[in-house]
Amino acid sequence: MHPQTTGRWTPAALSADLAASTAMPASLATKTIALWRSASGRLTASDDRCPHRGMRLSHGFVRGEALSCIYHGWRYGQDGQCLRIPAHPDLTPPKTIRVETYPVIEQDGIIWIASGEDAGTPPPLNGLMPLRSLSVSAGIAAIELATEAKADADGLLKPSDDAFCLLLAPQGEAATLIHVLVSADATPPQRIAVSRQAETLRRKAEAASNQGAGS
Known part of the structure; x- marks a missing residue:
């Protein structure tokens, strides 16, 4: 998160x-x-x-x-x-x-x-459902730079295009697991479009990380 x-x-x-x-x-x-x-x-x-x-x-x-x-x-x-x-x-x-x-x-x-006891409960996704997961060779700061958005306190990041959200899980300083979330009523064409957008964002974040941005 x-x-x-x-x-x-x-x-x-x-x-x-x-x-x-x-x-x-x-x-x-x-x-x-x-x-x-x-x-x-x-x-x-x-x-x-x-x-x-x-x-x-x-x-x-x-x-x-x-x-x-x-x-x-x-x-x-x-x-x-x-x-x-x-x-x-x-x-x-x-x-x-x-x-x-x-x-x-x-x-x-x-x-x-x-990672410990008494952690409460995870945040609700409020009508969103997972579409796919992506491993990104970039930290959260580079992902925020690529999406021009900030992750909230629950690790949810909403790009300017509001068709989907990203749920971020850090995997160290320069790697992040992204879960791509879409509305539960998204159509198959919408899910395909979101998947392609997420791939584009991954490439942008990794390029930004390679250039030292967001570090």
């Missing part, structure tokens, strides 16, 4: 991008997160490193209501606790073997992750 203005919620991914029984990487500020959806549809966000050998858990596979590391198959529950070590099938893993988990909420077609 917009730095120091939005509490601790980050719009990490679109709901449509994470099917049941799948895992994916996501970012929380400068940290990589393993985001996964169980077979029943429940979401979990955890640190992306298996405590055993450091393999990324976002590369793992989901079976039922647990996530298994792709390397040696250590299995973790939705509370982050290790449930099974295949090399020692009769062992009950000690409580010390676990990965940190984070609050996660699915709202308005967006998956939000919080």
Whole structure:
């Protein structure tokens, strides 16, 4: 979200991008997160490193209501606790073997992750719906320069063309994940036009960043 203005919620991914029984990487500020959806549809966000050998858990596979590391198959529950070590099938893993988990909420077609407890609720999108996400090699300042608009306290940026909005999630100093939002009643031609406009804005923001603008 917009730095120091939005509490601790980050719009990490679109709901449509994470099917049941799948895992994916996501970012929380400068940290990589393993985001996964169980077979029943429940979401979990955890640190992306298996405590055993450091393999990324976002590369793992989901079976039922647990996530298994792709390397040696250590299995973790939705509370982050290790449930099974295949090399020692009769062992009950000690409580010390676990990965940190984070609050996660699915709202308005967006998956939000919080970096701490008591973060409240994510901001409502008020009739907007996600169209697509774009990874931009530019910081928020360069994006604001390219759009000639400012992000508000919720990380929402409305370009001068009011056909769509952008929801910004910083991915470090020079990278931003943009979720493109449109009105829920937008027609297919309008959605196509907005997608093309967003691509143009991405190129402008990256060019501005390369030229040192907005830094």
